[in-house]
Amino acid sequence: MGMRAPFGLLLAAGLTLAGSAARAHPHVWITASSELLYAADGTITGVRHAWTFDDMFSAYAVQGLEGKTKGAYTREELGPLAQTNVESLKEYAYFTFARADGKKERFQEPVDYFLDYKDTVLTLHFTLPLKNPVKPRQLMLEVFDRSFFIDFQMAKDNPVKLVGAPAGCQMKLERPSDGTASAQKLNEQTFMSGENANFGMMFANKITVDCP
């Protein structure tokens, strides 16, 4: 008697409904600009990020902090918060994923980090040194939150800078979906590529640098 098949169907149906429970949506918006840091010999040594939070999250983050002037916070006053930020970001791999010629690269703990507060929003600055500096033909850098709790958008102006890159290097930025027509295009592409066909990938900012 084929009792198992209907039970399987039932389970599948249940999981279809349950699947919606796994869909996330952002609570924090970050406008990012990133710099790729090159050494004199053309190797890539790390990434320097500047992440500007939305004003709602900024208000949340400075809650309970006392500034000398009301409504303003100095870099020193925000020091402990910046420390907390970069320490917590470790768990999420700094939302920064690098591949040199297809090979995954890892980052060391952040250096030169600080927060500034301007026009009611916080900007977190930090540098991620690569564990092993690389000199690939192609570097791919992705900035995104897999769970999409945070929505990363690269800045409109100067989203990516190559600092000290050898002549002839070309940078290309692919922005994530904005929920309209491009979402579908990106989505198809995501599924076509097979691997990493995962939800958060739809929201990745993909920076590709090709060097001769």
Next chain:
Amino acid sequence: MKRHLSPLGRGLIACAAVLLVAGVADAALHNVLAQNPFGAPRSAAEPEVGGVIGWLLAKQSEFYRQMSATIRAAKTDGSAVWTLLFISFAYGIFHAAGPGHGKAVIASYLVANRETARRGIVLSFASALMQSLVAILIVGISAWVLNATAKTMCKAEGAIEIASYALIALFGLRLVWVKGGTLIRALQAAQPVPAIAGVPHHHDDGHHHHDAHDHHDHDHGHVHAQHGHDHVHDEHCGHSHGPAPSELAGPGGWRRGFAAILTVGIRPCSGAILVLVFALAQGLFWAGIAATLLMGLGTAITVAAIAVVAVFAKDVAGRLSAGRDGGGALFMRGIEFGAAGLVLLFGAGLLFGYIAAERTTCF
């Protein structure tokens, strides 16, 4: 044996079909909604994970992001408060239609516990209200009274979150235990020879009562089916498959309902907390509270709609499977057990991070 099981199999397929239809209808509805703003119709064959979610998320983000600007505007312009309330309400509706375990747990709970649609609505509203109140209390106490930092608040939020996931798992475990027992008894009862006589002596009166109820009812079931659809949905459901309404309202009934409300309602929405803290920072805490309550109301409406669909789907499955003596009751116990298992799966999945999307990010 074959003859005996075949209506069961049919019933299972019917139920799976109903659930699938509900799932697909859910997606289709999103599709229909998604078409309006862009005008151009899309092919129905498009994979479900496509632009619909993108649109849903974009819509949520849009409402959510308007909130901060509106709260700011409300500082100088009183009429902006009305806009804020509307945005919060709309956000609540979309929010619950997208992510969130609340609706899944409530729907599964209703199916497992043979609840009525009316109770489903009450549970949805009560748990959403509790969720709003928890958010208001967390921010009210920690930020407003204690002036705690975001780090402290987020840690508190994280702790509550873990506790709530553990609660869901425990709640699911208890449901699985109870429903498993009922299913086993139904299985024993379905075996023709000595089981029926043996069962009552091993188990407590309450369950015996249910079993007897169900067996009696199957004769009535046929009559009902032939009568057509004159009966009120809730009453039909309550009489033929579940305990009487008076039993539900008894101490066990409401306590059980409270457990569901607590389990779903204890975890506040991160969005509400952010809005509340932001409103507090603008000196408009009351506007944040109003927004949070409206968000809860929107959420409750969506969850209640899903809860009603779940109860209805189970009812349809029950009617379809009630073709044969004994088999129908057994089938329904199986569904209930499956729903109980789903609650346990959600709890365990959330607790151990398999559904990582619902983890608060503190940084």
